[in-house]
Amino acid sequence: MAADKDSKKAKKAEKKARKAEKKAARKAEKQTAREAKLARKTAAATARTAKKTVKRAVKKAAAPRKRALRERRQPETLRLRSASPSFTVNDLQKSLAFYRDVLGFTEKERWERDGALHGVELVAGVVSIFLAQDDWQKGRDRVKGQGFRIYCDTARDIDTLARQIQERGGTLAEEPKDQPWGGRDFAVVDPDGFKITISSES
Secondary structure: OHHHHHHHHHHHHHHHHHHHHHHHHHHHHHHHHHHHHHHHHHHHHHHHHHHHHHHHHHHHHHHHHHHHHHOOOOOOOOOOOOOOOEEEEOOHHHHHHHHHHHHOOEEEEEEEEOOEEEEEEEEEOOEEEEEEEOOOOOOOOOOOOOOOEEEEEEOOOHHHHHHHHHHOOOOEEEEEEEOOOOOEEEEEEOOOOOEEEEEEOO
16 A cells, blocks of 8 residues: 555656646747847847948948039039040051950950941950041041050059060060159050050059
């Protein structure tokens, strides 16, 4: 009889312990869920605050420019964003080969008429130039390239660029040299005598 009573007590205690264990597990799950929910709310609030901070910073940074635009001297002077030279050449195919194959420009667009190439746009970085075939309406003895020079800046190493141009068959009109203002440059002349100086960013 005593053994039966002890067995019943043990089973009752075991059942109570399991019940307490399940209750504790449920409580822990609820606590974890509450903490996760709080973490999500905190993260969302932080993101909203950061977004507002960025908006305020952008608005503040833009304010001086807006004021500057309002305060421009009137009447406004000419303001340009880019410039693209156009060269009228004697032999378009020859000039194209020089700018593309020797200097390293790439073709962006070409214009043909009756199956013949009449013009081409070339690009190098953000710089564009245009080449157009001379139609000879001003005579075949028209002199080109005199009194003209175009200056180009590059982030590339000047000596390496000059050497590569020579390796591709080009001739330097001026070897790479340092300038008093801090830059380093060299010069080439295209088939029609147009002079081009390429310099490092000072």
